[in-house]
Amino acid sequence: MKIKLLLCMAAFAFSSLSAAETALNTPEYKPLNNVRVSMQRMLRSSEGRYFLSLYAGIWNPHATLYDLVETQTINLKGLQKGDQLNLKSVDADSENITNRVYQLSGMLNANSGDLKAIFVESEDALGKSIQFEPAIKVSDKPNFIFKFYGLEDINQPYGSVLKRVDIVNKNNNNIAQTLTGFSAFPKSLGYMDVNFDGYYDLVLSDISGERTIQEKRYIYWIFNPKTQQFQRSPQLEKIVGFPKLHGEKQQIDFGDGQLYQVKNGLLNRME
Known part of the structure; x- marks a missing residue:
């Protein structure tokens, strides 16, 4: 009995020492509170004429509206207050308001992705009502929020490095997954449906080693609806x-x- 007790105590002491050494060798990540989540929504009008690529929930909401009947593209920028969006057409090159002014305003349901909008052309003061909905509908789309952690680094031009993302289920506030094993730009990340399956994926700017954001190298975490987990895409x-x-x-x-075409989840380069 004494031998067993001593062995247990020795094992406990060894494990405690190992844990202490691990704690000493593991850097302490600190919360990063100024990471902007740039979410791209892809919406289609209920009658199928319009397609809207929308970045909302940020200080400068903007969108591109495609008229699939008239083969016209309209770039929009504006303001968002709560769920209310007010966007006006701009020239894609000079950022100046175009001669023919378009306005798109409406209420965005952040959970469902539906947008009930009014589209106005300069000569039509009344405008027309357009109901937008997610272009790719899925019934079990998760509702996540994110918590960010990283390291302060005075040698980094950005002041810190994003090292960990906690994926939190907004419905119950439980951590669904923790993403680690990367060094990313600490100011923003993309939240978009990269493989067009109806589920949002994460895109981070890779600054590992000597890389900078100007090199345009990215880390991709693709959501797998079968496992309900994000998986990296080499x-x-x-x-x-x-x-x-x-x-x-x-x-x-x-x-x-x-330029790549995505079909059935596969990426094919177009010549």
Whole structure:
């Protein structure tokens, strides 16, 4: 009995020492409170004429409206107060208001993604009502919020490094998953449906090693609806360039002629 007790005590002492050594060797991550989540919503009008790529929930909400009948593209920028959006057309190059002014205003349901909007052209003061809904509908889309942790680093041009993201279920406030094993830009991340399956994925700017955000290298965490977990995508991380999503065509433009078609979850480069 004494031998067993001593062995247990020795094991406890060893495990305590190992835990202490691990704690000493593991850097302490601190909460990062100024990380902007840039969420891209892809919406389609109920009659199928319009497709809206919308960035909302940020200080400068903006969108691109595609008229699939007239083959017209309208860039919009504006303000958001609560769920109320007020966007006005701008020129994509000069940022100046175009000669033909368009306005899109409405109430966005942040949970369902539905947008009940009024679309006004300059010569039509009354405008027309448009009901937008998610372009790709799924019944079990999770409702997440994020908590960010990182390291302060005076040698970093950004002052800190994002090292951990806690995925929190907004419905019960439980941590659904913790993402680690990366070094990312600490000021913002993308929350968008990269593979067009109806579920949002995470895109972080990779600043590991000597990389900078100007190099346009990204870390991809793709949501797997079967496991209800985010999984890293080594295939996507080999591609240089920010993923500009064209939801109306289900294409991704990474710049420099790197255009990919997404079909059934597979990425195929277009020549």
